[in-house]
Amino acid sequence: MAGALAVLTAAATAVVVAPQPAYAHGAMTSPATRTWACYLEGPESPLSNACRDAVAQGGTQPLYDWYGVLVGDNAGRHRELIPDGRLCGAGTTKYAAYNAARVDWPATTLESGAAHRFTYAAWAPHPGTFEVYVTKDGYDPTGPLAWSDLEPAPFSIVTNPSIVDGAYQWDAMLPANKTGRHVIYSIWQRSDSPEAFFNCSDVIFGDDGGSDPGPVGKCYATVTVDQRWPGGFQASVTVRNDGPVSVRPWSLGWHMYNGAVIGSGWNAVFSQSGHMARADAPRWNDTLAPNSSVTIGFIATGEPTDPPIATPFLNGVACM
Known part of the structure; x- marks a missing residue:
């Protein structure tokens, strides 16, 4: 894990605002x-x-x-x-x-x-x-x-x-x-x-017996609030690929709690639409190998809850 994290470069990125979903229930x-x-x-x-x-x-x-x-x-x-x-x-x-x-x-x-x-x-x-x-x-x-x-x-x-x-x-x-x-x-x-x-x-x-050809088997995620201040906070998300094969390109999605809005982030390309946020793999680190992890971080406005976001999904699969 330490080796995988060492290759990450803290390159800040602006957040892309996606189209807003229509009002529904x-x-x-x-x-x-x-x-x-x-x-x-x-x-x-x-x-x-x-x-x-x-x-x-x-x-x-x-x-x-x-x-x-x-x-x-x-x-x-x-x-x-x-x-x-x-x-x-x-x-x-x-x-x-x-x-x-x-x-x-x-x-x-x-x-x-x-x-x-x-x-x-x-x-x-x-x-x-x-x-x-x-x-x-x-x-x-x-x-x-x-x-x-x-x-x-x-x-x-x-x-x-x-x-x-x-x-x-x-x-x-x-x-x-x-x-x-x-x-x-x-x-x-x-x-x-x-x-x-x-x-x-x-x-x-449990195990689907190999019937699922998708690349993501299981993943594990941890979310931490690194810093907080009046009206904002900095958070980190670490996701480990527990599946049998590499995930490329990887993408994370989650629900932002308490109306928080991401302003900038690093180690991924961030976007947000309402409560929904997404972090896509950067071109220089788009592969998540089996048993390896990736850590991303972001700065957001709003008061953080504990945890500040819902459990992420890795390429559509909910992490534990």
Whole structure:
């Protein structure tokens, strides 16, 4: 790790302001829904094949509106209104590209039977109930996702969870005895409107058995506040590639807490759109080898929380 960090050069860069996403309501960010994971890769230049193909099919606007996968007149009738094979896009044309049946969607690695803190971005808070399902044992990601692929009962149901740092958050136990690649499917039905929101979050319980050809297996991240002063702070993010192969080019994405805004940074090319920030590999250090780490830093305005940012994603995969 020390050797990898020694080659980094502290070259400060200005932050590029990306297009602002349209106003919408919310989506699952942990585990990451497909549109959120692809948004973190960058709508204009996604890194993974799955996200690139989705943008080629449906354009960039679904990613700028990554939290708008909804049915306006749902009123609990989703199994009637959303056909099999179109669950991830909620039966809409706009998000149809995210129904694609493939094994390389960016995925979050989880531990079966363990506790997990679910986060659901609350862009426009509403009262309502969240139901969270998981696919059955033997689920085949190469086939269209059908209602019958989900376990018959949700493993988590919560009504009006607390909003913390701009996101609904609640703790739940993940289903036990799950292995490999699965989909966690969430439904948020508003109680003040018939409107409901739908998300597919790709996850891997333990080892996916080599079915995922993507370069990122697992990653580990640490975030520290190095300095703080009235109205601002300096932070560092270290990410280690725990996967089996090199990641090139690497890219990190995360949610900035408490309205903080990045002004400048080093060891990466930074951009920010609203609460969402991204750090892309510089040309002189674009490869993250297995078991190696990269450390980036930035200066931001705002009062830091602890930690000051959400856990980063490495090329669309949530770090631990």
